[in-house]
Amino acid sequence: MGGTEAMAHAAERENPLYGVMAEFDSVQALVDASKRAVAAGFTKMEAYSPIPVEELNDIIHRKRTKLSQIVLAGGLTGMATGFAMQYWMSAVDYPMNIGGRPYATWTAFVVPSYELTILFSALAAAIGMFALNGLPQPYHPVFNVERFSMASSDKFFLVIESADPRFDHGGTTRFLGEQGAKGVYDVAA
Amino acid sequence: MANNVHAQARATAVLEAPVIGPGHDFETVTETVAQIPLAKRTPLGWVLGFLIGLSLLMLLQASLGYLVVKGIGIWGTNIPVGWAFPIVNFVWWIGIGHAGTLISAILLLFKQQWRMSISRFAEAMTIFAVACAAIFPVFHTGRPWLAAYWLFPYPNTMALWPQFRSPLIWDVFAVSTYATVSIVFWYVGLVPDLATMRDRAASRVKKVVFGLFSLGWRGSARHWHRYEVASLILAGLSTPLVLSVHTVVSFDFAVSVMPGWHATIFPPYFVAGAIYSGFAMVLTLAIPIRAAYRLEDLITMRHIDNMAKVMLATGLMVGYGYTMEAFYAWYSGSFYEQQMMWNRMFGPYGWSYWMLISINVGMVQFLWFKSVRENTKLLFVISLLVNVGMWLERFVIVVTTLARDFIPSSWGMYYPTFWDFATYFGTIGLFLTLFFLFIRFVPMISMFEVRTLLPQAKVETDHHGGH
Incomplete structure (x- = not known):
């Protein structure tokens, strides 16, 4: 077991992780998962949706734009x-x-x-x-996930970044899975 | 009593008439709109329409080329009618554009959700109409290559500046601001949908092109928040802008001392006329497009009905304007105003006045009937005729006043030449060409906005208590 863990660590160093992405079927599931992630103490995360959802900004960022x-x-x-x-x-x-x-x-x-x-x-x-918004921005790690192309049509995504102090690969993946995610994916940096 | 109940049921049905057809979800809405620009096969009807537009566009090129070589003497425009087709067509096109901004900005501020599926192509119509309008004053100068320093405060070697006390210069600022803000507003509205196109495109070329224009849009919560604020601000800015544009256009006339032009009613009367003709043009475009591309679920009968009602309401305002013009001519006690009105009605151009009255005051009354508003073929004909009527209105205002002013010795008739018509129909070609390109390559309905209308988009904030 220890050997595979070391290998995983080595792979992570070669392919640094931007974060972990969870896919949801409904905007409600995304809003609920975001709330629980904030409650769990995560700070560096972002929600992605095909429609504007004002609640998400209030939950995750809690500040208005200037x-x-x-x-x-x-x-x-x-x-x-x-x-x-x-x-x-x-x-x-x-x-x-x-x-x-x-x-x-x-x-x-x-x-x-x-x-x-x-x-x-x-x-x-x-x-x-x-x-x-930092646009135009031709590259962003979230585009590395193939399923993310659905984020502009009818799927909803929550990404917890590896830069988050509470981030730990296995734990965060498990946490997102428990929030009713249809799939949890690693996001390569 | 039974009648009453029936009427009430009908009223509720109208109120609740959906702005989107039944059985749709995020994916079907997206697919309905996105498959049109992504389709490999171009429909034959599109090719035919595009060719008609392109042929007329070539006529425009020929007309303008000949004009540049020969001078504006190829037009019938001459003293005393120094403003003729070019100004008539300019005002007509600018007016048409106004409906697009009304739909995308004013109805947004009023939270009219039915605007969402028609706003994109109404805004495109605005931009293309303003492009057509701009051609006329620029080429009417005769030397369009000098227009840069005639019209704009461009630092030139003669150290001359524009005359800022003239409404014509105000017009330059109003129309160029209007064109710029319309393009910006339209493009901002497109970005999330272009991202959808990028993500759905199968071919590499389309992926790259849509990718470039979508600027890397990701639809994150932070993106959307700033985006919504920006949209609201742009709508708030476009509203006073659109009202100011036709007001300033009317100043071109109202600030002068010519009989028939020097009237305080001009600004609101022009704005109402602009929205009236603009909605007519939106209907002229929407009715064939929804049939050809089977968009009946997104551009529903409720949209058609609402647009017809706006057309009726603004048509009545325009009718009030005509009445007041006649009343003031009489009430002013001014011999010249009275002579102008009499000449407008019974002079050599009387036919155009009565045609305009029969369309804009007479025919528009048919829109009171629900059966007319529900008949798309009839409504299409009515909207085409409204465009004709509004063109005649500008013709009447411009030509009858100039042809017969204060002194009979300076009277003269105006007759348009072949090149007047060629330039006018040429701009219709430019408009059609741009519009056909737009519906082929750009998602013509705002997908993300229509998605927000679906029950799927609803969020209960206190769901599960958040833990």
Whole structure:
């Protein structure tokens, strides 16, 4: 027995393990398993689902994204850019008397500034979301599991990472199996 | 009494009419949508439709090529009607785009779940319509290669800047922002579905292409959380944007002092007209597509019925706009406004006014009847005619005002030439070509959103107490 264990250890060193992945049939099973894994003290884990499940973020990560602040900053930048650009071009760089109106006709500048506010906010929302999510990311260990291709159709997955302080290969595999998983797979790093 | 019970039962049936056909689960929904772009065989109907679109697109290329060589004199556009087909077509296309944003953004904020299965291709329609619209003002400048510094604040050697007090420049900002935000919103919505396509694709090429565009999406809890926040924010931003776009387009007219244009009703009247024509275009596209690709379970009669109702409601608003235009012309006491209205109704372009009224005020009343809303063939014809009616509306607004302004000595008639029609139908070709490519290569229904409508997607948070 000791020999096989040593061999397994050697194999692990050669093929380092990213974590252990459990497959579930329903979103309910995934939510329940995530709750129990958190209760069992696991901290480094992630749930994968083909649909957005707001509960999973509340259970596993317990914090909201700071995306809305990024969007607010983007919007304010857009508005400031709009007004500053129009003021500088119409009143500073090339002042032109049009119908006797003042150079800094801020009411007329509202529309382009409004549009730039929305433009910058929208770009901040999209780019911010992708950047916070670390996308584009061509490689991720979870894709090494063949069954994971179902995660974008109708299967649900929970991964406990080997970086978790409570992680132990056999124990974690057994734990996930006890949570009603349809299958438990090793995830190569 | 019995009648009452019957009516009540019917009302409940309508309320509970499903937004998705019976017997579906995650896998069948995904398969129904995903197999269309993944299919090896291209349906013959697609090839024929695509060829029609492509032929018209070549007509567009020829028209624009000739225009660049010869100048905009090939169009009938000339003083006094210096704004003719190009502006009519520009406003028409921009208006059509509005329904896509209304469906994907405003209905999202109102939590209208029926929007989910039609939002993807309605948004695609928006993007393609805006692309068609942009062609007209750019080529109407005559020298599109100079449009960069005419339209945008582009630092040029003459140190000139755009005139920011002009609604035409506001329009540039509104439309270019609208195009950009629509593309961003559409692409963000596509990413999870592109990941599904990546995971289901059999061929190496498709795997790689879908893989590149899905950016490595994994659908983790953290991904989805940020994604949902981003979608909500984008919807919240698109809503004031879409209302501002047609408002700014209407400023092109309302800010001038021309009789028939200088009216405060223009912004809301234009927005209502835009949504009206946009829903007509969504129906024009949805009715044949759901039949051809057998998507009746995902684009149900409830969707068709709701869209027809939106078309009726916005059609009535547009009708109110026509009434108010006539009323204000009379009530203003302005000789020129009254002359404009009389000329619009009984002048040389009177035929176009009465055609538009008979479609947008007359024909649209048929949509009050449930039997009409349930008849997809009839509804298809109505939606096509609404597109015609809304095109005529812009023709009436632009041409009748310019052809006869304040002084009879400056009056003149406008007659479109062959190249006016060629450019217009050419943009329809561009639209069709892009749309056919879209339905062949991109999942045209948002799979992940439709999955959330299924009972399978429900979670009980206090299930098992968590231990």
